[in-house]
Amino acid sequence: MAQTLSRGPVTGTAVKAPGKKKPFVLDLYGTAVGKKYVMAITGLVGLGFVITHMIGNLKVFLGPINEDGQRVYDIDIYGEFLRDLAVPLLPRTYVLWGLRFVLIGAVLLHIHAAYGLTQINRKARSVKYQSARDYQIANFASRSMRYTGVIVLLFIIWHIADLTWGSTGADWSRGDVYFNIDQSLSRIPVALLYIVANIALGIHLFHGVWSLFQSLGWNNPRFNAWRRNAAIGAAALIVVGNVSIPVATLAGIIEFDDTVVSVHDLHGSGEEEGADE
Amino acid sequence: MTLNLDSKVPEGPMADKWSNYIAEQKLVNPANKRKFKIIVVGTGLAGASAAATFGELGYQVESFTFHDSPRRAHSIAAQGGINAAKNYPGDGDSVHRLFYDTVKGGDFRSREANVHRLAEVSVNIIDQMVAQGVPFAREYGGLLDNRSFGGAQVSRTFYARGQTGQQLLLGAYQQLSRQIGLGNVKLWNRIEMVDVVNIDGRCAGIVTRDLMTGEVRSHAAHAVVLATGGYGNAFFLSTNAMACNVTAAWRAHRRGAGFANPSYTQIHPTCIPQADEFQSKLTLMSESLRNDGRIWVPKDPDETRAAKDVPEDERDYYLERIYPSFGNLAPRDVSSRAAKRAVDAGQGVGPLKNGVYLDFAEAINRLGLDTVWERYSNLFEMYERITGEDPRETPMRIYPASHYTMGGLWVDYELQTTIPGLFAAGEANFSDHGANRLGASALMQGLSDGYFVLPYTIAPYLSDLLNKPIPDENHEAFTAAEQEARDRYQGYLDIGGTKSPDHFHRELGKIIWDYCGMGRNQVGLEKALAEIPALHEEFKTDLRVTGDGASMNQTLEKAARVDDFFELGMLMCKDALVREESCGGHFREEYQTDDGEAVRNDDEFAHVTAWEWSGDPSNPIENREPLEYEVVKFATRSYK
Amino acid sequence: MSHTLTNISLKIWRQDGPDGQGRFETHQIPEISDEASFLEMLDILNERLIEENKEAIVFDHDCREGICGTCSLMIDGQAHGPQKGTATCQLHMRTFSSGDEIVIEPWRATAFPIIKDLMVDxxxxxxxxxxxxxxxxxxxxxxxxxxxxxxxxxxxxxxxxxxxxxxxxxxxxxxxxxxxxxxxxxxxxxxxxxxxxxxxxxxxxxxxxxxxxxxxxxxxxxxxxxxxxxxxxxxxxxxxxxxxxxxxxxxxxxxxxx
The missing domain is CATH 1.10.1060.10 (Alpha-helical ferredoxin)
Incomplete structure (x- = not known):
């Protein structure tokens, strides 16, 4: 009988050399469970932004309002409000930039943690199943997170280029939100892009919202049943709210009226201040 | 008679023997413990708890399992519960009563002092397991719940749903894992013990075969503990796990360990009957079902109607009829034999007419479906998974099956076999259950041996070996045994016959079940003793093992195990033949009353038969250890 | 009560050792009782393989009562097969129909290397x-x-x-x-x-x-x-x-x- 290499016994597996002590947060982030915490918390930040952003955007439906006897778009005033946050305590746009940094940081961390987790998970099954899997619970949303995530990321970049920098070819004027929306979304392919991207965002959120309770360990039999509903609600809310804007633009419900005064003229403030939005 | 069967039972009154022993035994001081190496084979309740405790005490411990993980041992499949004389319900239980019930339940064929010790430490077991986090069932007040089991008159059974064995084994496994993690125990997994090696009349170690690579090698130690379970799979069909086997105990027997009472095998009355001839395994349904189910067969052997269409007056509720006071709760051996009589009379039910009904219709009428479902849902679901029938609609079909073996390696009070330095624990030894084991006592015995007996009783043996080195693994006794093992396994591969190990196992099982199963008689046993050697010869010339010996080969493993079952089967029949009485699980048809009750013969057979290997499996040498009863008086078990 | 399933075809993963190159092998089961458990079907197949002088399929199994956790098997893309809350050993053939093709693969995870055929560590x-x-x-x-x-x-x-x-x-x-x-x-x-x-x-x-x-x-x-x-x-x-x-x-x- 051919002799193969001896196998030894197993022992002392729990005796480990003490590792180097890192700060709490880094230590936690070094682990997969920690990365999931980061995913959940940054995801929550993102969710908060998406909801606020949507509420703000829906002001587009309020159309023009009377302000000091002049007709001006409500959403333009809202844009101005964001730039004016905490003025005069802080100079104009400081708070807005602060929020932007938080958001950018959250997105970067979200991506970094997702990348790290994907690497770990690829390594955990180096040889894939050779026959078709028959998933029971894992749904399209949960299995397509990295794809919907990438779609949403690319969309955000395009969206900023489109409506913040005005560099996608449509007629664009800094600070005239209503005008810019109408100009950009009247292009049918662009409107379709917004619709598709928001559906992807909805799918991403559907799993994300359900999942973050798990990752943060917020688990209580009393509200477990509501988690699925919360996820469906959040996703549906975002999709319906955001998609309504390109749809309304295409339908002509959002239609820029050039008799309405620009918000710059209202306040007497102008582009010379050079403020970003 | 050449075996030394000194039981070494300590002096003193029964209730003081164990405490006297502990007070007077020789100890090994903590600094010396690490000089001793102990091998523990098997990681079930007894093996895992012994290895963990030795590790805690500071010995060098090596633990062996042929499974992938220690947690797979078959202790895990026990459903019902574990007895302990805690008397929490305040219903009159005591150490003495548990002791008495166990001796009586064992039909007066166990060693009193061992049983008393078992009853004493039963209370420690519960404390220990709760401290380890075993989630025993509890009352709403938060205290432990008890139930009565197997017809006991007190509620002394602790349970964790229908998974008590699993929870206890996981407790012991976790303690063992802790010791492995700390480096106090070395674990060898997927390694099978294939021989015992003695040097100068002492056990010096074992020879093992790595199931993954086929490597055969030696492991030397100061002492070896076998906790390798029972041999119920000799019947082929049993409730034991597929891999359960007698090889470790049998190889020890061939090296000089006495094998005691091999004919004492327990047949469990409530198993799911065989569905076809290819079936490889029978499944037990917890005995607790008999608390509410009524057992019956149709009076007419030619009955063809569905169970619920058979009118009441054409049903034979035979247990209620014959044993009015215990009825459906008659002990295991009694109700098993009654079922066999009904089936043998042609009254069996089911497609193969090989079962009896266990009917819940009456209980559902009386208690409501919800209550019955709450009590037994997990069992009902399991039954439905296996048979495709819903016990709420149609009665269960049940039939007895081999379940546990009371016989095993002969051990003294210290659990030492007739080979010095070789110990046996749990189902592998013969000690505590006599001729019949009571329900919920197997878990108790395994944990008692491993946690609370061996750690004390191994010390005197070791203390004599102080400063003696671990035997040399290159000693010629080891190398010879290794070579023998290699040749043995190569031999199976070389036969090149036509039939698989399973084929022979099935044939062997049929012979043993037919002649040495629930009912035995001289003619049948003699027939078996002629048929088994003939079949064994055929095995040796017509076996076919495919594959090779250098990688995982389950066919080859099986071949070696079946080979040992052949020799054990002969010993079982031989033992059954010379024990000319009926007691417990051993029922000789010649020794029964007119209405079919067992007739014990205390004058001639109140002894343990410990068999000695002679080199010829059909001519073992009989040795006897007389059983003297100081406390319990002989009485006839009656359940009428 | 019981009936017979016919023409089941099994696509089973075979692999000689941890480093071996695995492949699917197809075996036919012309007839099997629906009372048989899934693993009994594999037992019967193994008996036949030995009869044909071929090596039996290696798979982990022990108690066959769904409690020891030894059995594994990815059956038709589902761990332990299609029946909920059921280990492979408690899966019975009545869950399948005549003419089915059943694909059997080992667990796959880097931490669970294949020992042989369907058995993993x-x-x-x-x-x-x-x-x-x-x-x-x-x-x-x-x-x-x-x-x-x-x-x-x-x-x-x-x-x-x-x-x-x-x-x-x-x-x-x-x-x-x-x-x-x-x-x-x-x-x-x-x-x-x-x-x-x-x-x-x-x-x-x-x-x-x-x-x-x-x-x-x-x-x-x-x-x-x-x-x-x-x-x-x-x-x-x-x-x-x-x-x-x-x-x-x-x-x-x-x-x-x-």
């Missing part, structure tokens, strides 16, 4: 338990079992999680090859009990970190729970996440107090 599970899946209670000296009353719901919850049989279906079913359900079931069993409190956070930290040496991460698909023969809930994973986070703070605190 699941010992990393033992390493996780060795790291902390116990309550330190050396033999002897345990207080009376009824000293600490444990509310029934707590005890029941411990039992629900303790029911885990360590079969590895959770890892096999998880798209990420994560062992979070296995680890968290053991953690939850011990961490909810009063006896388990002294080591609660040490246990959480060392078990999770040992788990991460071998397995992927949980992304909350829920496949594990659906494949689990004991239907353990993923609520356990949330408990694990909480306890692990706390452990990072608490263990630090108690260490620096030295």
């Amino acid at each position: 699941r010992s990393p599970f033992d390493r996780i338990v060795e790291a902390g899946g116990f309550i330190t209670a050396p033999t002897g000296g345990a207080p009376d079992a009824n000293l600490i009353p444990i509310p029934k719901p707590v005890s029941d919850s411990a039992m629900d999680n303790a029911a885990c049989i360590g079969c590895g279906a959770c890892v096999a079913a998880c798209p990420n090859g994560a062992a979070s359900l296995f680890t968290s079931a053991k953690l939850t069993h011990l961490n909810v009990l009063p006896q388990g409190q002294s080591e609660r956070f040490k246990r959480a930290e060392s078990m999770v970190e040992t788990m991460e040496e071998y397995f992927g991460s949980c992304t909350n698909h829920g496949e594990c729970s659906s494949a689990c023969p004991k239907e353990i809930s993923i609520d356990a994973i949330a408990v694990m996440n909480t306890d692990y986070r706390k452990s990072k703070l608490k263990n630090r605190k108690s260490l620096s107090r030295k």
Whole structure:
């Protein structure tokens, strides 16, 4: 009988050399469970932004309002409000930039943690199943997170280029939100892009919202049943709210009226201040 | 008679023997413990708890399992519960009563002092397991719940749903894992013990075969503990796990360990009957079902109607009829034999007419479906998974099956076999259950041996070996045994016959079940003793093992195990033949009353038969250890 | 009552050893009783293979009562096959129909290397338990079992999680090859009990970190729970996440107090 290499016994597996002590947060982030915490918390930040952003955007439906006897778009005033946050305590746009940094940081961390987790998970099954899997619970949303995530990321970049920098070819004027929306979304392919991207965002959120309770360990039999509903609600809310804007633009419900005064003229403030939005 | 069967039972009154022993035994001081190496084979309740405790005490411990993980041992499949004389319900239980019930339940064929010790430490077991986090069932007040089991008159059974064995084994496994993690125990997994090696009349170690690579090698130690379970799979069909086997105990027997009472095998009355001839395994349904189910067969052997269409007056509720006071709760051996009589009379039910009904219709009428479902849902679901029938609609079909073996390696009070330095624990030894084991006592015995007996009783043996080195693994006794093992396994591969190990196992099982199963008689046993050697010869010339010996080969493993079952089967029949009485699980048809009750013969057979290997499996040498009863008086078990 | 299934064809993974190149092999089962269990069908196939002088298919199995956790098998893309809450050994042929093609693969995870054919090595599970899946209670000296009353719901919850049989279906079913359900079931069993409190956070930290040496991460698909023969809930994973986070703070605190 051919002799193969001896196998030894197993022992002392729990005796480990003490590792180097890192700060709490880094230590936690070094682990997969920690990365999931980061995913959940940054995801929550993102969710908060998406909801606020949507509420703000829906002001587009309020159309023009009377302000000091002049007709001006409500959403333009809202844009101005964001730039004016905490003025005069802080100079104009400081708070807005602060929020932007938080958001950018959250997105970067979200991506970094997702990348790290994907690497770990690829390594955990180096040889894939050779026959078709028959998933029971894992749904399209949960299995397509990295794809919907990438779609949403690319969309955000395009969206900023489109409506913040005005560099996608449509007629664009800094600070005239209503005008810019109408100009950009009247292009049918662009409107379709917004619709598709928001559906992807909805799918991403559907799993994300359900999942973050798990990752943060917020688990209580009393509200477990509501988690699925919360996820469906959040996703549906975002999709319906955001998609309504390109749809309304295409339908002509959002239609820029050039008799309405620009918000710059209202306040007497102008582009010379050079403020970003 | 050449075996030394000194039981070494300590002096003193029964209730003081164990405490006297502990007070007077020789100890090994903590600094010396690490000089001793102990091998523990098997990681079930007894093996895992012994290895963990030795590790805690500071010995060098090596633990062996042929499974992938220690947690797979078959202790895990026990459903019902574990007895302990805690008397929490305040219903009159005591150490003495548990002791008495166990001796009586064992039909007066166990060693009193061992049983008393078992009853004493039963209370420690519960404390220990709760401290380890075993989630025993509890009352709403938060205290432990008890139930009565197997017809006991007190509620002394602790349970964790229908998974008590699993929870206890996981407790012991976790303690063992802790010791492995700390480096106090070395674990060898997927390694099978294939021989015992003695040097100068002492056990010096074992020879093992790595199931993954086929490597055969030696492991030397100061002492070896076998906790390798029972041999119920000799019947082929049993409730034991597929891999359960007698090889470790049998190889020890061939090296000089006495094998005691091999004919004492327990047949469990409530198993799911065989569905076809290819079936490889029978499944037990917890005995607790008999608390509410009524057992019956149709009076007419030619009955063809569905169970619920058979009118009441054409049903034979035979247990209620014959044993009015215990009825459906008659002990295991009694109700098993009654079922066999009904089936043998042609009254069996089911497609193969090989079962009896266990009917819940009456209980559902009386208690409501919800209550019955709450009590037994997990069992009902399991039954439905296996048979495709819903016990709420149609009665269960049940039939007895081999379940546990009371016989095993002969051990003294210290659990030492007739080979010095070789110990046996749990189902592998013969000690505590006599001729019949009571329900919920197997878990108790395994944990008692491993946690609370061996750690004390191994010390005197070791203390004599102080400063003696671990035997040399290159000693010629080891190398010879290794070579023998290699040749043995190569031999199976070389036969090149036509039939698989399973084929022979099935044939062997049929012979043993037919002649040495629930009912035995001289003619049948003699027939078996002629048929088994003939079949064994055929095995040796017509076996076919495919594959090779250098990688995982389950066919080859099986071949070696079946080979040992052949020799054990002969010993079982031989033992059954010379024990000319009926007691417990051993029922000789010649020794029964007119209405079919067992007739014990205390004058001639109140002894343990410990068999000695002679080199010829059909001519073992009989040795006897007389059983003297100081406390319990002989009485006839009656359940009428 | 019973009837016979015909023309079942089995596509079974064969692999000579850990480093071998595996392949699917097709075998026909012309007739099988629907009373047969899935593993009995494989037994019958193996008998036939031996008859044909071929090597029998290696697969892990033992108790055949759904409690030892030895059996595995990915059947038609589902861990333990199509029946919910059922281990492979309790799966019966009546779940299938005549003419079915059944695909059988081993568990696949980097931490579970294939030993041969359908058998894999699941010992990393033992390493996780060795790291902390116990309550330190050396033999002897345990207080009376009824000293600490444990509310029934707590005890029941411990039992629900303790029911885990360590079969590895959770890892096999998880798209990420994560062992979070296995680890968290053991953690939850011990961490909810009063006896388990002294080591609660040490246990959480060392078990999770040992788990991460071998397995992927949980992304909350829920496949594990659906494949689990004991239907353990993923609520356990949330408990694990909480306890692990706390452990990072608490263990630090108690260490620096030295």
